[in-house]
Amino acid sequence: MTARRALIMRLIAAIPVGYTVSALAGTCLCLWLPFSRADKAIAGVLAGLIVWPVIFIASFGIRDARRLVTLLLPLGLLMAALIIAGFRRA
Amino acid sequence: MRNTFRASMALVHTTLGLVTGWVLFAIALSGSLSVFRQEISLWARPELSVTPSDPLLVDLHALNWLSQHAGHAGAWYLTAANERSPAATALWPDAKGHYVQRMLDPSTGSPDGIRDTLGGEFFYRFHFELQLPYPWGRLLAGVAALALLVGLISGIIIHRRILADFFTFRLSRGQRSWLDLHNLLGVAALPFHLIISFTGAITLGTMLLPWTTLVLYPHDITASYADLNPALYSRPASGHPGHLAPLLPMLKEAELHFRGTGLEQIYVFNPSDRSSIVTVVAGNAHTVSTTSDVITFDGPSGKILKEHIERRPVIRAYIFLYGLHVARFAPAMTRWLYFLSGLALATVIGSGMHLWCLKRLRRPGHRGHRIVFRLNVGILAGTPLAFSAFFIGNRIFPATMPDRAFYEVACVFATWGITLLYALLRRSNHAWPELLGADAVACLSVALMGPLWHGGYITAVSMTALALSVSFTLGTLHTTRKVHT
Numbered sequence: 182m183t184a185r186r187a188l189i190m191r192l193i194a195a196i197p198v199g200y201t202v203s204a205l206a207g208t209c210l211c212l213w214l215p216f217s218r219a220d221k222a223i224a225g226v227l228a229g230l231i232v233w234p235v236i237f238i239a240s241f242g243i244r245d246a247r248r249l250v251t252l253l254l255p256l257g258l259l260m261a262a263l264i265i266a267g268f269r270r271a
Numbered sequence: 272m273r274n275t276f277r278a279s280m281a282l283v284h285t286t287l288g289l290v291t292g293w294v295l296f297a298i299a300l301s302g303s304l305s306v307f308r309q310e311i312s313l314w315a316r317p318e319l320s321v322t323p324s325d326p327l328l329v330d331l332h333a334l335n336w337l338s339q340h341a342g343h344a345g346a347w348y349l350t351a352a353n354e355r356s357p358a359a360t361a362l363w364p365d366a367k368g369h370y371v372q373r374m375l376d377p378s379t380g381s382p383d384g385i386r387d388t389l390g391g392e393f394f395y396r397f398h399f400e401l402q403l404p405y406p407w408g409r410l411l412a413g414v415a416a417l418a419l420l421v422g423l424i425s426g427i428i429i430h431r432r433i434l435a436d437f438f439t440f441r442l443s444r445g446q447r448s449w450l451d452l453h454n455l456l457g458v459a460a461l462p463f464h465l466i467i468s469f470t471g472a473i474t475l476g477t478m479l480l481p482w483t484t485l486v487l488y489p490h491d492i493t494a495s496y497a498d499l500n501p502a503l504y505s506r507p508a509s510g511h512p513g514h515l516a517p518l519l520p521m522l523k524e525a526e527l528h529f530r531g532t533g534l535e536q537i538y539v540f541n542p543s544d545r546s547s548i549v550t551v552v553a554g555n556a557h558t559v560s561t562t563s564d565v566i567t568f569d570g571p572s573g574k575i576l577k578e579h580i581e582r583r584p585v586i587r588a589y590i591f592l593y594g595l596h597v598a599r600f601a602p603a604m605t606r607w608l609y610f611l612s613g614l615a616l617a618t619v620i621g622s623g624m625h626l627w628c629l630k631r632l633r634r635p636g637h638r639g640h641r642i643v644f645r646l647n648v649g650i651l652a653g654t655p656l657a658f659s660a661f662f663i664g665n666r667i668f669p670a671t672m673p674d675r676a677f678y679e680v681a682c683v684f685a686t687w688g689i690t691l692l693y694a695l696l697r698r699s700n701h702a703w704p705e706l707l708g709a710d711a712v713a714c715l716s717v718a719l720m721g722p723l724w725h726g727g728y729i730t731a732v733s734m735t736a737l738a739l740s741v742s743f744t745l746g747t748l749h750t751t752r753k754v755h756t
Contacts (some may be wrong), residue, residue: 207483216585219495222488223499226480229476229480229482242276
């Protein structure tokens with residue numbers, strides 16, 4: 182893999198994918214937490230604000246850019262599944 | 272392996288800093304000024320009589336004036352008087368629906384004779400709205416806050432010797448000195464910088480990540496605001512005229528419920544309607560958190576409709592972190608630490624940008640680098656100049672000039688534009704001392720226009736301007752030497 186392609190992969194992982202995963206993580210959390218509605222909404226926001234910077238750093242910190250796919254894709258799918266299950270439950 | 276990790280973190284640090292540095296510099300500087308927003312608001316209105324009196328009575332005079340002159344407005348939003356601010360500030364829609372914000376005289380409640388200015392509110396709004404239309408300014412500020420957080424974390428990772436560099440400052444060694452300054456101030460105020468960037472993102476968090484709100488309140492997004500604080504309650508006007516019950520007993524009852532925290536805000540909705548309501552938000556005398564205690568009264572009867580004391584765990588954490596950022600709680604000493612740490616942050620960002628340029632200018636001939644370097648001079652030296660122009664405009668424009676609040680703000684952006692253009696056209700080793708010299712003169716003018724010897728907050732703000740003028744003078748002398756050697 183060329184350096185340029187690796188960099189593009191990292192950028193995609195850090196910005197659009199990082200944002201999406203953090204939004205999914207927050208949504209997932211707000212559907213499964215046992216708190217009041219307002220608590221859950223804010224907990225999701227706070228979690229998302231922590232998850233995005235972490236994924237951003239990881240996107241550039243992980244040595245092999247290809248591992249990002251094997252890391253973030255299952256994570257995103259898991260959260261999507263949890264969100265669907267959360268909606269079914271509600 | 273460690274080295275490649277460091278190298279990629281260095282890439283993140285540098286690129287992110289380059290992309291967001293200028294916006295962050297302006298945000299950090301305006302944020303530092305916002306720490307003293309009430310003091311700046313008083314500086315901006317020297318005609319205001321500031322003999323301290325009972326804040327409740329000051330609020331009552333303000334509300335009485337509003338009921339006589341803005342009785343048919345849909346709402347009055349009053350920032351209550353307190354120990355720091357002897358006068359109340361009101362925001363209300365005029366007959367045409369345009370919002371008017373004025374500070375009201377503590378003894379008469381009238382805005383007459385007090386100049387129309389945004390005062391410290393300008394810096395406060397600019398800090399998170401960047402003078403851009405809603406929601407773009409806020410989104411940009413929110414993203415910038417997260418970028419700062421990532422920049423700080425990657426900065427810590429690439430930084431090898433945190434403790435040693437804390438005691439390292441090699442003066443007059445060119446690029447090395449800039450790096451030392453960048454590291455020294457970055458490390459010294461690091462806990463503040465981390466907290467202020469994260470809590471800054473939190474204040475705009477529901478805009479950055481609206482998804483949880485959309486999921487949990489699918490049919491009515493406004494229900495989420497009501498749920499966030501159930502006592503911040505509103506109801507539609509009935510269409511039948513009505514009168515407000517006496518307001519002083521309501522304010523006194525609220526104060527009793529708040530147990531000595533004082534009042535922060537008073538909102539009156541539909542004041543001349545039968546379904547008017549009065550909402551009172553507790554102050555921050557005993558708590559870091561914002562809006563932890565809110566009471567809403569039925570306007571015509573004066574009876575409590577709703578009271579909310581925040582006990583929900585996540586919301587409490589949220590308003591605590593929110594409160595840490597906006598620092599309403601902060602006593603004078605803490606405020607100064609916020610101010611100085613904010614200036615340190617601006618310096619860290621500015622020196623980082625400058626380092627980026629210095630490193631690249633050693634290889635001459637790159638037009639893009641030269642333009643960035645010149646614009647960088649314009650932003651770093653021009654932002655303080657533009658902000659000073661606000662203060663100078665405040666004293667130069669006649670007190671009765673129509674739309675003077677607008678022209679004060681126009682001063683800021685005109686100065687910014689001119690400075691950037693100047694920096695772009697001028698050789699940077701000349702532009703540095705010239706623009707820093709202009710900063711020194713501008714800050715000195717602010718100090719003298721106060722005037723410095725006026726007393727009270729005006730002297731305090733003017734003294735701060737004078738101190739800034741001295742540091743800009745040192746900067747000017749330092750950079751002038753470089754031109755001649």
